[in-house]
Amino acid sequence: MCTGLRFTDTANNLYFGRNLDLDENNYGEQPILAPEGYEMQYRHMPAKKLSTAIIGMGVNAGGYPLFFEACSARGMGIAGLNFPRNAYFAPEGDQTKKYNVTPYEFMVWALDEFESVAELREALKDTYLIGTDFAPGMPLSPLHWIISDANETIVVEQTKEKGLMVYENNVDVLTNNPEFPWHIQNLNNYIGLSANDRSNTTWNRQELQFQGIGTGQLGLPGDSSTQSRFVKTAFLNANYPTQEGEEANVARMFNTLMDVAMPYGSVINEHGAIEFTIYTSCYSQATQTYYYHIWNEAEIKHASITDENRKGTEIVTFEK
Numbered sequence: 001m002c003t004g005l006r007f008t009d010t011a012n013n014l015y016f017g018r019n020l021d022l023d024e025n026n027y028g029e030q031p032i033l034a035p036e037g038y039e040m041q042y043r044h045m046p047a048k049k050l051s052t053a054i055i056g057m058g059v060n061a062g063g064y065p066l067f068f069e070a071c072s073a074r075g076m077g078i079a080g081l082n083f084p085r086n087a088y089f090a091p092e093g094d095q096t097k098k099y100n101v102t103p104y105e106f107m108v109w110a111l112d113e114f115e116s117v118a119e120l121r122e123a124l125k126d127t128y129l130i131g132t133d134f135a136p137g138m139p140l141s142p143l144h145w146i147i148s149d150a151n152e153t154i155v156v157e158q159t160k161e162k163g164l165m166v167y168e169n170n171v172d173v174l175t176n177n178p179e180f181p182w183h184i185q186n187l188n189n190y191i192g193l194s195a196n197d198r199s200n201t202t203w204n205r206q207e208l209q210f211q212g213i214g215t216g217q218l219g220l221p222g223d224s225s226t227q228s229r230f231v232k233t234a235f236l237n238a239n240y241p242t243q244e245g246e247e248a249n250v251a252r253m254f255n256t257l258m259d260v261a262m263p264y265g266s267v268i269n270e271h272g273a274i275e276f277t278i279y280t281s282c283y284s285q286a287t288q289t290y291y292y293h294i295w296n297e298a299e300i301k302h303a304s305i306t307d308e309n310r311k312g313t314e315i316v317t318f319e320k
Contacts, residue, residue, distance in 0.1 A: 001275065002081040003229050003260050004069075005253065006148035006172040007237060009286070010244040014150040016077030017253040017282035017291075018069050020057070021262050023273035030320040031290060031303045032058050034065045035312035036073075040108055043132050044093065044100040050112045053305045055290045057281055060315045066104055066134065071283040071290065072111040073305050075150055076120075080107065080143040082176050087142035088160035089131030098126040103143055104134050110147065117149045124166050129158045146174035150285065155180045171234040176226035183230045190231055193220055195239040224267050229260045236260075246284055250291055253282035254300065264295065294320065 001021040008014055020029075034040070034054045041047045041064070056070030069079035080103070093100040101109050106129060114120040133139050144157040146169065153169040157179060167180045171187070174180070194216035200209045220235060221228030236256045243249045261277035269275045282291040288305040303318040 001176050001224070001226060001229075001262070002079070003233055003257060004079040004081055004146040004174040005233060005237060005257060006077065006146070006153050007240070007249075007252070008150055008242070009249045010242055011286070012150050013249075014075050014077065014148060014285035015249050015253055015282060016069075016071055016079075016148050016285075017257060017280065018079045018081070018146075019257050019261055019277045019280050020068055021275055022278050023269060023271070023275045025273065026278055027059050029057050029059055029068060029278075031292060031318035032056070032060050032065055032067070033303070033305065033309055033316040033318070034070075034108060035309060035314075035316060037311050037313055038065075038315065039313065040105075040112065042105055042109070043102050044130060048112070050108070052112060053288075053310045054108060054111050055283070055288070055303065055305050056107075057279065057290075057292060060317050061134070063315055065108060065315050067107045069281065070107045070111060071285075073288055073310065074111075074115050075285040076111055076114070076116065076148065077283055078107045078110055078145055078147045079174075080141070080145050081174055082142065083144040083157065084142045084177065086157070086159050086177060086179060087144060088158060089129050089140055090160075091131045093130035094128035097128040099123065100128050100130045102132045102134075103129050103140050106145065117147055117152050117154055120147065121154060121166055124156065124164065128164060144174070144180070148172065171237065173230060173233045173237060175230040175233070178227075183227070186227060187231060187234060190219065190235070193217060193235055224260075224262045233257075233260050246287060246289075250282050250284065250300075254280060254291075254293065257282075 004018040053073045056067045058067035071077040153172045155167040158164040198215040264276040267275045280293045291302045293300045
């Protein structure tokens with residue numbers, strides 16, 4: 001399970017982040033960078049040297065970048081979130097489409113080929129996500145994606161019933177199941193929530209008084225289910241005042257995502273494993289810096305796209 005989030009600062013710089021929620025059988029992920037000039041090998045399309053540097057959390061699989069989420073030096077971000085029992089990637093693909101892209105290639109392809117969400121949206125009309133595994137013993141993850149730039153956010157989902165769908169995401173949030181339109185419809189059930197405290201009232205002759213602060217949030221979900229995390233994150237994001245400067249906006253991202261994080265031991269999944277927030281991340285477009293916090297550490301670390309690593313031919317790995 002996961003939570004993705006996007007917002008901008010007073011100068012319209014993008015901040016893009018997520019919680020990655022997994023059990024203890026994780027993938028050995030670490031911050032990695034695919035530099036401009038790295039030759040990306042596609043399974044069903046010609047190889048291509050990247051035209052922009054891409055940074056995020058992922059796995060360096062023998063020199064191949066398997067990103068969990070990533071952002072480009074141009075200022076676009078993508079995160080893949082778990083979408084079990086809904087995601088569908090047929091092994092034969094769709095030969096009527098111009099682009100047949102595997103899910104594990106999708107983030108790099110989108111960030112390299114397109115400079116904005118608007119450009120990508122048009123290309124997705126002629127795109128199919130083909131279900132080719134990365135390698136034996138490494139099957140595809142059932143994912144959907146939140147994709148953002150400084151101007152807008154979309155969600156991409158591919159299901160057996162609907163095919164590849166692109167949804168406008170005006171709350172800049174994504175979690176997991178059900179499909180994205182259900183989450184948006186569900187927000188209407190919380191229309192009465194407010195950041196402002198409620199006023200005292202009277203029922204018949206009984207005066208009712210609020211008991212402390214936060215009464216405008218009465219009814220706001222606080223559990224770790226995908227539906228509740230979506231509602232709470234959307235509420236927090238909508239009511240957090242726009243901030244100025246890097247430090248305040250990075251703090252905004254971590255403050256918001258930590259409020260919907262899954263503490264260790266609080267969730268045991270259907271397989272009997274503890275599922276928790278492995279890490280929280282935040283990418284700053286303004287400084288091309290990727291910030292990340294590992295669940296059992298206090299420190300927020302960072303890795304950046306710099307003049308020294310921006311161009312190259314090999315994947316760069318950073319300290320986890």
